[in-house]
Amino acid sequence: MKKKTDTKAKDNKLISDYQSQADALSKSHCVIEFELDGTIIDANANFLSLMGYTLKEVCGKHHGIFFESSFASSTEYQQLWKKISQGELNADECKQLDKKGNEIWLQIFYSLIEDEEGNSVRILALSKNITEIKTNQLAEVAEHKVLIDMLNMTSIISHSDLTGRITEINEKYIEVSQYSREELIGSPHSITRHPDMPKALFKQVWNTIGHGKIFRGVIKNRSKDGEPYYVDAVIAPIMGNKGKPKKYIGVRYEITELEIERQNIRGILAAIDASNAYIEFDTNGNVLMANKNFLQLLGYQAEEIVGKHHRIFVEPETTNSQDYAQFWKDLNMGKNKNDTFKRVTKSGGEIWIHGVYTPVLDEMGQVTKIVKIATDITAQTLKNIDYQNYVKGYSKFISDVANGDLRQRVDTNNNDELSLIGNNLNTMVEGLTGITNQIDEASSTLLGTFSQIHAAVNTQASAASQQAAAVSEITSTLEEVRATSAQNLDKAKQLGKVAEKARFEGDHGQKVLSQTISSMEVIRGQVENIAQTILALSEQTQQIREITEVVSSIAQQSKMLALNASIEAAKAGEAGKGFAVVAAEVKELAIQSQQSTVQVQKILQDVQRAADCAVMATEEGNKRVDDGVSLVEKSGEMMTQLSEVINETVHASKQIVAAVQQEVVGIDQVAISMSEINKVTSQFVNNTQETKEAATNMGKVAEQLKESVSIYKT
Secondary structure, three states: OHHHHHHHHHHHHHHHHHHHHHHHHHHHOEEEEEOOOOEEEEEOHHHHHHHOOOHHHHOOOEHHHHOOHHHHOOHHHHHHHHHHHOOOOOEEEEEEEOOOOOEEEEEEEEEEEEOOOOOEEEEEEEEEEOHHHHHHHHHHHHHHHHHHHHHHHHOEEEEEOOOOEEEEEOHHHHHHHOOOHHHHOOOEHHHHEOOOOOHHHHHHHHHHHHOOOOEEEEEEEEOOOOOEEEEEEEEEEEEOOOOOEEEEEEEEEEOHHHHHHHHHHHHHHHHHHHHOEEEEEOOOOEEEEEOHHHHHHHOOOHHHHOOOEHHHHOOHHHHOOHHHHHHHHHHHOOOOEEEEEEEEOOOOOEEEEEEEEEEEEOOOOOEEEEEEEEEEOHHHHHHHHHHHHHHHHHHHHHHHHHOOEOOOOOOOOOOOHHHHHHHHHHHHHHHHHHHHHHHHHHHHHHHHHHHHHHHHHHHHHHHHHHHHHHHHHHHHHHHHHHHHHHHHHHHHHHHHHHHHHHHHHHOOHHHHHHHHHHHHHHHHHHHHHHHHHHHHHHHHHHHHHHHHHHHHHHHHHHHHHHHHHHHHHHHHHHHHHHHHHHHHHHHHHHHHHHHHHHHHHHHHHHHHHHHHHHHHHHHHHHHHHHHHHHHHHHOHHHHHHHHHHHHHHHHHHHHHHHHHHHHHHHHHHHHHHHHHHHHHHHHHHHHHHHHHHHHHHHHHHHHHHHHHHOOOEO
């Protein structure tokens, strides 16, 4: 009895211990039980609180409710649960979802619960919330991955053993070196070493990393195609347990462009240092350093100027000016200064430099120092000053010449370009002096010629006025002659009518004898009137001829005047061109006038011949009338003869009518010609007046020219 009691007691104690352990686990862990197929049987408060469910909400549901539906229905999940149900998966870390869909990371331990016969009947899962730890781990992993990705993108990375053989590389190494992975793995790093790199550098590398230190330096490598490239290399040892390196990692940054640019800059700086004066200042203007050329140019030693202010190179009156203070303010604001400057050497001498002051900026855009590059241009500047003095002298010379003083000359003692210009200026002034004298003489001559032209034009104008008056008088006379001719024509026509009537009346014989005698007396009177009219016409024609001779004489004089004017205009040269044109027009007018007078004289000759015929006809008619009267008085028998005489009288009267008509036509033609002469004469008078005005203007121009030239002193 005692033995059974002891066994039972031990069992109870064991059960009590197990229960205590289970309670402790339940308090500290999340506990959940499943059927072998994954159906939830029970869950403790910790699990339910963590996941946000109640026991009623999860009991009878499948384990898959704690996962995304896509994963819960996947083959991967089914394989996972199969391993759990078969006891193949005892522990796991997995991400599950609470009721609200939040991610919960659990560290889970799976345990199969068996019955008395050793068969698996349930699955017990003990889990612990590791969400915070896992989230931090994942963040660190993600960050580490970003760093690794950044390194792989920007850096050439390699791992090597203690002998320097490559054991691992990234893609950047392959890309830059142009070797394949197979060619690099197992090869020494010397596969990419450039022959230009000295062996001493690599000895330094191995000495540094072999003692557990990190090496950093610029190394020139060579790619597979032979092209060089530069890297900023950092090689670090990975230390083992005994404090000895067990491997090496190299991280390199390709700086080929930067290194080439740096070498170029070094070359440029070397060239500047060799050929220019170079000096550096801090932002306050104190000297930081100066090269040999600058020291030689200013006559200083380096220790004499380092730490001293820039003003030791400048005249005191300049350093005290507002411009000098603004000069340094501008430099500290990042503004460049590029100009020619006057500087003072140590011995007090003056030099001229062309300097460029350039502020040097840091990465924040702040001015850290000012550098200056200068070139000695003293000789050129002094030469420019001499040139400026010469130019000032030349400017005064040109001003004096412009003000009319042609007695000045330029000093041309120097043998340079300005002397050549001075010689040319002197030659120009001498030429201008000669031209001025010639213009003065020509002006005097032109004024004398103008007086002659003016007198000739006045004479021509007077002659033109006389010619116009004569033409007007001739025109009036022609009007009177035409009126008289018209009267004669009417009378001649009347004579013809009387003669016709006498012929018809002669047939009546003695019955009308007395009437015939009376008619004959009338005829006698009419014939006498015709004779007188014709005589008057002859006299007027003679007057017209005399007038046209006067016009012809005037035209001849005008031609001579125009010829003289043309000669004088030719003597005047360019200034007389306008007057020459006027003289040519006067000459043409005179020619036209002379041609018109010739035509009038021809017409007058025709009129004179007609008048002579008319006189002869009237004289013969008068004689016949007298004979007829005597015969009528003696005997009527003579009537037949009288009829014949009358017939002849009719015929003569017709001739008289024809002659008088021709006379009228001729006078009309003369009148038309005289009208044209009158127009031409008027035009001639106007042109003569214009010629007179042009001559007057020419005189004024000559006076102005002489006055303009008078300002020059020669």
